[in-house]
Amino acid sequence: MFDYIISYYNYWMYAGLMMIGFYGMMAKRNLIKKIIGMNVFQSSIIFFYISSSVKRGGVTVPIIKHVAGAHGSHGVDVMQYANPLPHVLMLTAIVVMVATLGVALAVAILIYRRYHTLEEDEIILCMRKG
C-alpha cells in the first residue's frame, strides 16, 4: 500500500495543488484572489497531464533521433522519449488559461467601475440596496 502511494506520487501532488486552487476560488472573497485561485486550479490540471506523459528510466525530450536496427534502418525507439501528445494538448490549454485570465480581469475591472469595490460581500450588499 505504501509502495502504491509512493509510485503514484504525481497524483497526490496534483490533487493537493488542485485543492489549494479550489479553496482560493470558493473561500476567498476578493475577486482578484478568486482569479488567482482559478489560475492555480488550471495549472494543476496541466500538471496532471504533463506528469502522465513521463516514462520511467531516463526518458528525454521528444526530438526524434533515428536509430539503426529497431525497425529497419530508420526505426525509432519509442521508449527513449516522453509521450508528446499531452504536451501538445497542454500547449493549447496554457493559451486558453491566459485568455480566461484576461477575460476574468476585464470583468473584474467592469465590476469595480460599477460598484467601486472588489470584495464579494460588499458587492452583494450594493446589489441588494439598489
Add this chain to the structure above:
Amino acid sequence: MILPFDLILVLFVYICAVAALTTRDLLSAVMILGAYSYFMCLLWTEMAAVDVAFTEASVSAGIGTILCIGAISKTKRRSND
C-alpha cells in the same frame, strides 16, 4: 522524473500557491503568482516537456503577470482577506 528534485520543486510550488492566496497586498500576490509560474516551468523542464515549459514562461508568467498588474493598477490594491 527524479523523486527528490520533484519533491523540492513541488514544495516551492505549494508555498508560492498558498502565499499568493493568503497575501493581503494584491500586487505582492500577483508577483508571487509569477514566481509560482516559473517554478511550474522548472518542474516541466524536469519532466522533459520543454515546449510546455517555454510556453508557460513566456505566456503564463509573462503576459499573465502583466495583465494582472494592469488590472490592479485600474482597481484597488488592498484586499480584505
